[in-house]
Amino acid sequence: MLAKLLKSAIANAENNHSMNRENLYVAECYVTPGPIMKRIQPRAQGRAFRIYKRTSHITIVLKEEE
Numbered sequence: 313m314l315a316k317l318l319k320s321a322i323a324n325a326e327n328n329h330s331m332n333r334e335n336l337y338v339a340e341c342y343v344t345p346g347p348i349m350k351r352i353q354p355r356a357q358g359r360a361f362r363i364y365k366r367t368s369h370i371t372i373v374l375k376e377e378e
Contacts, residue, residue: 321372331376340373
């Protein structure tokens with residue numbers, strides 16, 4: 313998953329910001345929590361059990377060497 317994200321970031325840097333592919337390096341890479349989807353799981357005797365489906369945001373910042 314991270315390799316696909318890195319390839320996408322390199323392509324965006326080349327096409328959108330006119331950066332040279334050979335001079336790029338990873339300046340920052342971090343993961344932050346995203347929205348949480350809340351679902352209900354039926355349980356015994358009419359009770360409900362809450363299920364949290366967590367998501368995340370992955371950010372890669374590329375910079376160009378001078």
